[in-house]
Amino acid sequence: PHSKPLVIVTRKLPDPVETRMMELFQTRLNLCDAPMSQDQLAAAMREADVLVPTVTDRIDAALIEQAGERLKLIASFGTGVDHIDLRAAKARHITITNTPGVLTEDTADMTMALILAVPRRIVEGSALIRTGTWTGWSPTGMLGHRIHGKRLGIVGMGRIGTAVARRARGFGLSVHYHNRRRVHPELEEELEATYWDNLDQMVGRMDILSINCPHTPATYHLMNRRRLGLMQPHAYIVNTARGEVIDESALVEVLREKRIAGAGLDVYEHEPQVNPELLALDNAVLLPHMGSATIEGRRDMGERVIVNIRSFADGHTPPDRVVETMF
Numbered sequence: 001p002h003s004k005p006l007v008i009v010t011r012k013l014p015d016p017v018e019t020r021m022m023e024l025f026q027t028r029l030n031l032c033d034a035p036m037s038q039d040q041l042a043a044a045m046r047e048a049d050v051l052v053p054t055v056t057d058r059i060d061a062a063l064i065e066q067a068g069e070r071l072k073l074i075a076s077f078g079t080g081v082d083h084i085d086l087r088a089a090k091a092r093h094i095t096i097t098n099t100p101g102v103l104t105e106d107t108a109d110m111t112m113a114l115i116l117a118v119p120r121r122i123v124e125g126s127a128l129i130r131t132g133t134w135t136g137w138s139p140t141g142m143l144g145h146r147i148h149g150k151r152l153g154i155v156g157m158g159r160i161g162t163a164v165a166r167r168a169r170g171f172g173l174s175v176h177y178h179n180r181r182r183v184h185p186e187l188e189e190e191l192e193a194t195y196w197d198n199l200d201q202m203v204g205r206m207d208i209l210s211i212n213c214p215h216t217p218a219t220y221h222l223m224n225r226r227r228l229g230l231m232q233p234h235a236y237i238v239n240t241a242r243g244e245v246i247d248e249s250a251l252v253e254v255l256r257e258k259r260i261a262g263a264g265l266d267v268y269e270h271e272p273q274v275n276p277e278l279l280a281l282d283n284a285v286l287l288p289h290m291g292s293a294t295i296e297g298r299r300d301m302g303e304r305v306i307v308n309i310r311s312f313a314d315g316h317t318p319p320d321r322v323v324e325t326m327f
């Protein structure tokens with residue numbers, strides 16, 4: 001058997017994942033749970049056969065140019081690959097893999113949680129109790145908006161968008177979607193989903209919008225100031241995808257001026273920074289990028305990473321290979 005590849009992992013991963021990696025590969029772990037600096041990343045990329053980064057590592061063209069001859073695979077721990085310059089990697093013949101599929105249900109659950117939490121003011125209600133300011137039930141207290149019977153517009157009908165749609169149906173929401181292409185007619189039928197070719201028109205007609213597309217050059221600021229302005233004043237927006245898909249400062253404006261009813265965000269344009277103006281708004285529910293944060297999900301993500309590395313090391317095309325043209 002050939003020698004084990006040197007795998008460098010950029011962040012602390014769950015113990016069982018690290019243990020398995022140590023068994024299978026010559027693995028160098030990062031025991032400190034903080035992102036590596038660009039210099040540390042560059043050093044890792046000079047040495048490794050395989051790099052295992054996460055969403056917090058910015059693998060840009062400059063970094064890829066400095067990669068060592070040995071680096072042949074970047075097996076990212078996560079689904080989104082917008083933190084990696086795919087074109088630069090391709091030019092250097094570096095294969096990229098991600099971990100799709102295993103975080104679909106968890107992310108869809110978190111999306112649904114926000115879809116419920118924002119209109120029903122769950123976080124505000126909890127704060128009322130915790131601050132000891134609840135004076136008791138009132139007929140007009142803590143009124144939110146009904147979920148049942150409303151229109152949900154899903155931007156990006158991939159795995160996660162579809163899983164959100166399935167859940168939403170159980171809550172009596174009607175499903176609308178915008179996607180680069182129409183989904184299979186059978187799926188459309190199952191979800192009784194309405195396809196909107198024109199995003200502007202969909203945005204203007206929805207009660208709740210859910211962002212479930214990847215961040216790519218084509219989706220950067222897809223929800224820009226003009227489009228946010230098309231939303232109805234009673235409408236909500238939730239984002240569990242990537243902060244960059246929404247123009248965050250424009251979002252702050254429409255929320256502050258009550259030109260939309262509220263927002264539920266799990267992701268931000270400049271993580272870990274959160275626009276301080278968002279913190280002042282009580283019509284925004286703000287979560288710290290935890291859509292896929294389950295013990296089971298992280299374990300499954302680790303397994304995907306391992307499957308991809310093993311397959312690549314055995315000379316195969318890894319199952320979760322990412323090609324730039326996907327986007």
Ligand code: 8YV
Pocket residue numbers: 053054055056077078079080081103291292293
């Ligand atoms: C992960 C995510 O936590 O997979 C993604 O795209 O945004 C998150 O679910 C993160 O990417 C891990 O790298």
